[in-house]
Amino acid sequence: MARSITERTDIIPVLGEVFRERGFSGASLSEITLRTGLGKGSLYHFFPGGKEEMAKVVLDDVADWFETNVFAPLRNTDDPAAGIDQMFKASLLFFRSGRRVCLVGTFALDDTRDRFATAIQDYFAAWIRALTAALRRCGFANRAARAMAEDVVAGIQGALVLARSQDDPATFTRAIKRLQARTRSTPAA
Amino acid sequence: MARSITERTDIIPVLGEVFRERGFSGASLSEITLRTGLGKGSLYHFFPGGKEEMAKVVLDDVADWFETNVFAPLRNTDDPAAGIDQMFKASLLFFRSGRRVCLVGTFALDDTRDRFATAIQDYFAAWIRALTAALRRCGFANRAARAMAEDVVAGIQGALVLARSQDDPATFTRAIKRLQARTRSTPAA
DNA sequence: GTCTATAAAGCGATAGAC
DNA sequence: GTCTATCGCTTTATAGAC
Numbered sequence: 001m002a003r004s005i006t007e008r009t010d011i012i013p014v015l016g017e018v019f020r021e022r023g024f025s026g027a028s029l030s031e032i033t034l035r036t037g038l039g040k041g042s043l044y045h046f047f048p049g050g051k052e053e054m055a056k057v058v059l060d061d062v063a064d065w066f067e068t069n070v071f072a073p074l075r076n077t078d079d080p081a082a083g084i085d086q087m088f089k090a091s092l093l094f095f096r097s098g099r100r101v102c103l104v105g106t107f108a109l110d111d112t113r114d115r116f117a118t119a120i121q122d123y124f125a126a127w128i129r130a131l132t133a134a135l136r137r138c139g140f141a142n143r144a145a146r147a148m149a150e151d152v153v154a155g156i157q158g159a160l161v162l163a164r165s166q167d168d169p170a171t172f173t174r175a176i177k178r179l180q181a182r183t184r185s186t187p188a189a
Numbered sequence: 190m191a192r193s194i195t196e197r198t199d200i201i202p203v204l205g206e207v208f209r210e211r212g213f214s215g216a217s218l219s220e221i222t223l224r225t226g227l228g229k230g231s232l233y234h235f236f237p238g239g240k241e242e243m244a245k246v247v248l249d250d251v252a253d254w255f256e257t258n259v260f261a262p263l264r265n266t267d268d269p270a271a272g273i274d275q276m277f278k279a280s281l282l283f284f285r286s287g288r289r290v291c292l293v294g295t296f297a298l299d300d301t302r303d304r305f306a307t308a309i310q311d312y313f314a315a316w317i318r319a320l321t322a323a324l325r326r327c328g329f330a331n332r333a334a335r336a337m338a339e340d341v342v343a344g345i346q347g348a349l350v351l352a353r354s355q356d357d358p359a360t361f362t363r364a365i366k367r368l369q370a371r372t373r374s375t376p377a378a
Numbered sequence: 379g380t381c382t383a384t385a386a387a388g389c390g391a392t393a394g395a396c
Numbered sequence: 397g398t399c400t401a402t403c404g405c406t407t408t409a410t411a412g413a414c
Binding site for chain 1: 209210211212213214290294295297298300301302306312313314336339340342343345346347350354355363
């Protein structure tokens with residue numbers, strides 16, 4: 001039986017996991033070779049730019065996933081509350097209830113940020129902007145909506161740190177529940 | 190003029206900065222050599238355990254700082270509200286208004302966590318426990334205090350991610366202000 | 379498209395002179 | 397206590413056969 005992975009698109013999720021687990025500088029080509037089952041020759045055939053290109057492609061892939069599964073639903077003007085619920089649902093799913101960290105968040109913390117500055121900046125900016133708009137449509141005042149959006153996005157990122165530090169996914173799911181409750185309550189505040 | 194750095198305690202803060210900026214795997218001995226102004230011989234004289242010992246010592250140093258400047262004030266039973274205010278003040282100071290990341294948070298996200306699991310777990314557990322107790326003394330119900338404490342600690346960590354992603358310290362200071370306001374309001378909720 | 383072999387540089391760590 | 401020299405290994409990346 002031949003190897004099933006032959007397409008570039010099949011490699012990207014594996015690359016994502018390695019970068020999430022090891023960080024950019026900690027992800028070695030030897031481990032990527034092992035996890036993908038592909039030799040260096042193949043890897044450089046798919047990604048001539050090496051590790052940096054691999055990470056960039058993964059970042060773009062994550063951005064696409066969030067655009068489709070989070071940002072677009074948030075922009076749905078018909079039912080903004082449903083869009084927000086979808087965001088929390090997608091977050092629980094994507095981050096595997098806190099067992100999986102946010103690649104963009106991991107890259108943001110150390111000097112890896114400087115390598116991918118605009119991708120990292122755009123990801124969070126787009127998230128906050130889309131959520132702010134949805135909250136306004138739900139009745140939040142302009143400034144309150146923006147503040148709440150920053151609180152929610154920061155809250156999710158922080159909950160990932162906390163959950164991993166305690167090695168406890170429940171810490172993440174609890175935090176998500178509370179954030180969701182806040183977005184539903186008192187738009188007048 | 191002779192070099193001013195000769196004591197181990199003088200090196201620790203520099204090590205902290207390097208680990209914060211590069212992460213554990215990204216922090217190379219050659220950069221540590223450069224930033225401390227000490228050769229490898231001196232470094233291994235102070236830290237026979239190499240990089241791992243350096244990181245452990247920095248983690249312990251951070252834990253000490255927080256014990257003194259954050260956890261102890263939070264445990265002050267006379268004026269719990271003042272303890273909470275001191276926590277926010279110390280956080281703004283320590284994290285340089287979001288220009289400096291949390292070393293423990295950075296270590297928590299990737300596989301560095303497994304190397305220093307208990308130190309990382311204890312740091313956040315101690316923070317949440319001390320803050321929970323202070324909030325209870327301020328009138329929060331048991332469960333609400335714990336929830337709020339988790340929200341605040343996660344909020345600070347997430348705000349660091351966000352501020353760095355946007356390269357904007359104001360994102361951090363704004364988040365701190367909102368978290369502080371939440372700890373002051375409606376203990377009945 | 380995938381492999382192995384290899385290059386050149388950097389890594390963490392050690393030895394030993396001073 | 398600090399240095400330089402060096403070891404052995406891993407790193408990213410390339411070359412070239414198939």
